[in-house]
Amino acid sequence: MQSWLEKQRYIVDFTMSSLLRRKVKNIGLLVLYTLIVFILASIIFFTYAIKREAAFILQGSPEIIVQNLIAGRHDLLPVSFLDQIKSIRGVANVESRLWGYFYDSLVGANYTLLTPPSQAGSLKSDGKKTFVGSGGSDIPTPTEEKNLYEYEGAPLEPGTLIIGNGVARMRSIGKGDYMPFMAADGEIMNLKIVNTLASESELVSSDLILMHESDFRKLFGISSTYVTDAIVTVSNPSEIETVANKIKKHIHTARPIIRDEILRTYSSIFNWRGGMMIVVFSAAVLAFVIFAWDKASGLSAEERQEIGILKAVGWETSDVIRMKFWEGAVVSLTSFFSGVILAYIHVFFTGSIVFEPALKGWSNLYPNFKLTPFVNAEQLTTLFFLTVIPYTVATIVPIWRAATIDPDTAMRHTGN
C-alpha cells in the first residue's frame, strides 16, 4: 500500500511538471474550463436558491384569487360577486383586493400600488387562514408579529404612503417626503411617505407602494362598486380545487387562481427549456464537445514523443495511462473547484452580478436581494458528472492508443 501511494505521488509530481512545461496552453485550458463550470454552477445555484426561496415565501400567499375576465383580459371585479362567492359552500372568508400598476415617467419604472387587504372592504367571517406545505407553521401569523404595513401602531391614513425600498432608492426619497401623483381626474395628489418597507423583504416588496383605499380609488378613478380581485379562504384546505371549480361554475367570467398554481409558476421559472437558459446550456455543452473532440482526436507530436521517451526508459503502458489520467484529473478538478467556489461567491455574496443585466431586462427597478444559500450535494454531484467525468474519460482513449504503440515509432512521430 505504501509503495503504491509512493508511486502515485511520483506520477502526480511528474504530471505537474509535465503540465507546467506547457504552461500557456494548460493555463488557457484551465481558465476556459473554470469559466464554463462557473457559468453552469452559477445557474444551478441561482435557480435552485430562488425556487426554494419562492416556495417558502409564497406558501403564505392566498389560497384562491378570483379575477374577472372580460374578452380574455383581467378586468375589475364587481363587489356584488363577493356575496356570490361567499354563498358557495366551503368558502370561509372573502376579502377584496385593490391593486394596480403606476408608471413613473420620471425614472421610467413601474410600481405596484396596493391597498392593504384589511382596508379594501372585506366580508369577514370566522374562517381561519391555512397554509400548505411542511414549513407552513413557521410563518408567523399577523397576531404574532408587528403589523408590517402600519406605522407607529396605526393603520394607513388617507394622504399617506408606505413605499418599498426599491421605490425609495429609485426616487431618492424616504420617510417624511411627499410623492406626487396625477389622479384620473387630472388633480395632483401629494401623498406623504410615512414609512418604507424593510429592505430584507425587497424580493417581494421592492416596487410596492401601499396607500389608503380612498386615495387608490381617487388616483385611478375606480368607483366603490368595483375591486381589483378577491381573496378566498377555504374552510378545508383539501377542498381548494373543488371550491375553485364551484366559483367558476357560479360566475362564468371568473378566473380562480389557486395557491398551488402560484407555487407551480415559480417552480417552473428558469427551466432549462426557457429561451435564455437553453442558449447558455447549449454554449456550455458545445464547449465541452470541443474539449472532448480536441482530446479524443489525438495527441500533439510533442505529447506523442513524450510518451515514446517514457516507454523507452521503462514506463509501462499502465503507468503512462495513469499519468495522463492524473493530468486530466488535475486540470478538471482544479477547474471544477475554482468554478464552483467562484460561482458560490458570485451568487451568494455579489447578488449574481453577472446575471443582473439579463434579469433586469428593460426594467429600471430591480430589487437588491441576497439569496439564502440553499446548496446541496445533489447539485454538486450533477455538476461534477456534467463537467469532470466527460473530460477525464475523453483524455484516456487517445492516451491508451498512443501508449500501446512501439516507443521507437512514437518518437519518430509516425505510426498510429
Add this chain to the structure above:
Amino acid sequence: MLSFLLLHASISRNAQTQNLQLKASLVHELGLTDLCLFTEARYTRHLSQADLYTAFQDHPLSLEHFPSGSFTEPNLSGIR
C-alpha cells in the same frame, strides 16, 4: 475552501430563516402572489396572475418582446 463555503451555506441558512419568515409574513398579510423579479411589464411582474393573452397584448401575432419572457414559461395546468 469549498468545505468552508458549504459550512457558510449551512450557517447562513439558519441565520436567514428569520428573514425568510419576515418575507413570508409580508406575503401573507398583504395577500401578495408574486416575487418582484421582473418589473418591466405587468405580466412579468405578476407571473401567476397574468392571463395567457397579455404577452400578445399589442397584436395577436406580436411576438413576446420582453427579455424576462425567456426565463419563464406559461403555466397551462391551471386553466379552467
